[in-house]
Amino acid sequence: MNTIENYSKMIEKEIAAFSFPTSPANLYDPLRYFMTLGGKRMRPMLTLMSAKLFHKSEAESMYAALAVELFHNFSLIHDDIMDEAPLRRAKQTVHKKWNSNIAILSGDVLFVKAYELICKNPTHLIPALMQVFNRTAIEVCEGQQMDMDFETRNDVSSDEYIEMIRLKTSVLLGCALEMGAIIGETSIENRKALYDFGVHLGIAFQIQDDLLDLYGNPEKVGKKVGGDVLANKKTLLSILAKSKASEEQITQLASLQNEQNEDEKLAQTLSVFESLQIHDHCKIEMSKHYLFAMAALSSMSDSIASQELEELADYLFHRDY
Amino acid sequence: MNTIENYSKMIEKEIAAFSFPTSPANLYDPLRYFMTLGGKRMRPMLTLMSAKLFHKSEAESMYAALAVELFHNFSLIHDDIMDEAPLRRAKQTVHKKWNSNIAILSGDVLFVKAYELICKNPTHLIPALMQVFNRTAIEVCEGQQMDMDFETRNDVSSDEYIEMIRLKTSVLLGCALEMGAIIGETSIENRKALYDFGVHLGIAFQIQDDLLDLYGNPEKVGKKVGGDVLANKKTLLSILAKSKASEEQITQLASLQNEQNEDEKLAQTLSVFESLQIHDHCKIEMSKHYLFAMAALSSMSDSIASQELEELADYLFHRDY
Numbered sequence: 001m002n003t004i005e006n007y008s009k010m011i012e013k014e015i016a017a018f019s020f021p022t023s024p025a026n027l028y029d030p031l032r033y034f035m036t037l038g039g040k041r042m043r044p045m046l047t048l049m050s051a052k053l054f055h056k057s058e059a060e061s062m063y064a065a066l067a068v069e070l071f072h073n074f075s076l077i078h079d080d081i082m083d084e085a086p087l088r089r090a091k092q093t094v095h096k097k098w099n100s101n102i103a104i105l106s107g108d109v110l111f112v113k114a115y116e117l118i119c120k121n122p123t124h125l126i127p128a129l130m131q132v133f134n135r136t137a138i139e140v141c142e143g144q145q146m147d148m149d150f151e152t153r154n155d156v157s158s159d160e161y162i163e164m165i166r167l168k169t170s171v172l173l174g175c176a177l178e179m180g181a182i183i184g185e186t187s188i189e190n191r192k193a194l195y196d197f198g199v200h201l202g203i204a205f206q207i208q209d210d211l212l213d214l215y216g217n218p219e220k221v222g223k224k225v226g227g228d229v230l231a232n233k234k235t236l237l238s239i240l241a242k243s244k245a246s247e248e249q250i251t252q253l254a255s256l257q258n259e260q261n262e263d264e265k266l267a268q269t270l271s272v273f274e275s276l277q278i279h280d281h282c283k284i285e286m287s288k289h290y291l292f293a294m295a296a297l298s299s300m301s302d303s304i305a306s307q308e309l310e311e312l313a314d315y316l317f318h319r320d321y
Numbered sequence: 322m323n324t325i326e327n328y329s330k331m332i333e334k335e336i337a338a339f340s341f342p343t344s345p346a347n348l349y350d351p352l353r354y355f356m357t358l359g360g361k362r363m364r365p366m367l368t369l370m371s372a373k374l375f376h377k378s379e380a381e382s383m384y385a386a387l388a389v390e391l392f393h394n395f396s397l398i399h400d401d402i403m404d405e406a407p408l409r410r411a412k413q414t415v416h417k418k419w420n421s422n423i424a425i426l427s428g429d430v431l432f433v434k435a436y437e438l439i440c441k442n443p444t445h446l447i448p449a450l451m452q453v454f455n456r457t458a459i460e461v462c463e464g465q466q467m468d469m470d471f472e473t474r475n476d477v478s479s480d481e482y483i484e485m486i487r488l489k490t491s492v493l494l495g496c497a498l499e500m501g502a503i504i505g506e507t508s509i510e511n512r513k514a515l516y517d518f519g520v521h522l523g524i525a526f527q528i529q530d531d532l533l534d535l536y537g538n539p540e541k542v543g544k545k546v547g548g549d550v551l552a553n554k555k556t557l558l559s560i561l562a563k564s565k566a567s568e569e570q571i572t573q574l575a576s577l578q579n580e581q582n583e584d585e586k587l588a589q590t591l592s593v594f595e596s597l598q599i600h601d602h603c604k605i606e607m608s609k610h611y612l613f614a615m616a617a618l619s620s621m622s623d624s625i626a627s628q629e630l631e632e633l634a635d636y637l638f639h640r641d642y
Binding site for chain 2: 101104126268
């Protein structure tokens with residue numbers, strides 16, 4: 001997809017050119033390191049694409065796009081501390097390469113840098129941009145807290161799980177798109193449509209992630225199949241399974257949590273999931289949000305050419321598995 | 322001082338009325354707890370006083386005042402993690418009462434709440450408020466990083482130390498005052514004068530803190546004398562002593578770091594400091610910044626009635642010792 005590649009290159013170039021001060025080195029070296037670890041840069045791309053719908057150039061929407069990307073990276077740096085994650089994009093996380101204190105503080109600075117970028121937009125747009133950005137930042141924190149709370153809970157419902165992924169990951173996609181729409185100075189209705197498109201796309205994308213972990217083609221997904229099951233991670237699959245299982249199956253799933261033989265654990269879990277049609281239930285939930293996303297897009301006034309966004313959604317959702 | 326007490330009550334009332342969401346409880350309970358631990362509320366008071374100089378009511382400057390106080394508390398919550406501090410205002414710190422992850426995340430949310438408060442100001446003032454606030458937030462992080470870096474360095478100069486306290490603590494006083502001036506819609510010159518007043522007052526205040534720790538009246542200071550010396554903490558006193566000491570005294574100070582007898586350690590350190598006139602050198606440095614602060618105040622155009630600010634400075638600097 002040429003367009004997506006072009007956007008991606010543009011964003012990488014801007015990030016590479018982004019200059020952090022040299023001193024204190026322990027504050028800014030981690031940011032130089034982390035910001036260039038790569039990633040799909042999907043969020044800033046959404047901002048650029050959204051603004052483009054309203055005939056605003058990439059130059060006009062780049063500050064907002066970068067602000068979203070910086071915020072995303074700030075939240076990754078802090079989440080990695082909380083999750084004790086050693087690796088991010090196959091490289092050491094900031095708290096591993098330096099230490100937790102440095103990761104906390106350099107994360108904080110990156111967050112302020114995101115706000116600085118927002119303030120580089122035309123003055124009359126700043127209040128609206130700030131409003132969406134602040135609300136989203138708070139929701140992302142709430143989602144991360146819910147995720148941490150879920151670790152010690154055994155009664156998480158699928159609705160709660162969807163709400164958690166909505167907050168933790170999806171609203172930021174909505175925010176990225178809405179910020180582009182604000183820069184495009186379009187109607188409140190179009191802003192809302194693009195926001196909803198992003199949120200539902202994000203939820204669908206996360207459900208797809210849960211599905212791919214167990215049912216994906218390992219060559220295309222790029223990691224071992226069943227990692228979530230082996231780690232006893234709460235996913236939509238495991239939550240739905242628990243809610244639909246018979247008492248006997250609940251006991252079986254509970255004892256499988258302690259199964260040491262990985263092949264056995266995967267095979268038995270898959271067998272329970274199959275009898276409960278977990279794959280199909282998840283796929284229905286995913287499709288529902290994908291359709292909500294598409295409906296939001298087509299609700300936009302004046303049949304705005306949103307081919308690029310549809311292509312992006314398509315691109316994100318045609319990973320075979 | 323009646324005026325200061327009035328301001329203080331007004332601010333406490335607003336903070337008590339500040340409502341955080343109930344859920345997720347692990348995100349917002351720590352904030353409800355920490356924000357009501359008290360403190361002098363000096364920073365928001367400066368914002369209210371500053372705006373008052375330009376005939377703006379407390380109602381008009383309260384959002385900015387609270388934003389500064391929330392930011393200050395955010396930075397305390399994160400600093401307490403980094404410093405592994407068990408207590409803050411004689412109560413458990415957030416990371417002790419809950420855990421580090423919760424302290425990181427609730428700190429992050431508090432930071433966003435500060436930005437939300439800034440955005441409640443009249444639209445045309447938001448860009449200027451944001452600019453000062455962002456710059457200050459970054460500087461505070463830089464100061465905290467410098468402070469952490471100093472822990473493992475043996476060659477910190479007094480200039481570097483003053484720069485560290487300027488960034489870590491003093492610029493926020495300047496910011497508090499400048500935000501009041503922005504709300505007052507006064508000239509750039511007055512904004513700068515008030516900012517400089519705050520920064521130099523802050524530096525003088527920190528130096529006074531270093532002095533009081535060793536030379537203060539324990540009954541008035543409210544803590545044991547010499548805590549910094551006993552903890553081998555880098556202060557302006559210890560840094561100046563090192564820079565002025567003879568080779569013999571440097572050796573003596575170095576070996577005193579390992580002295581287990583506290584009375585002996587204090588007595589010998591005091592004796593070295595006395596021979597080097599450390600108290601006087603520090604007091605000169607403190608007075609210099611106090612005078613800079615007063616000069617900034619009197620540079621303000623139209624001889625604006627700044628009696629309240631002078632009284633506040635007076636109040637802060639007449640703690641006997």
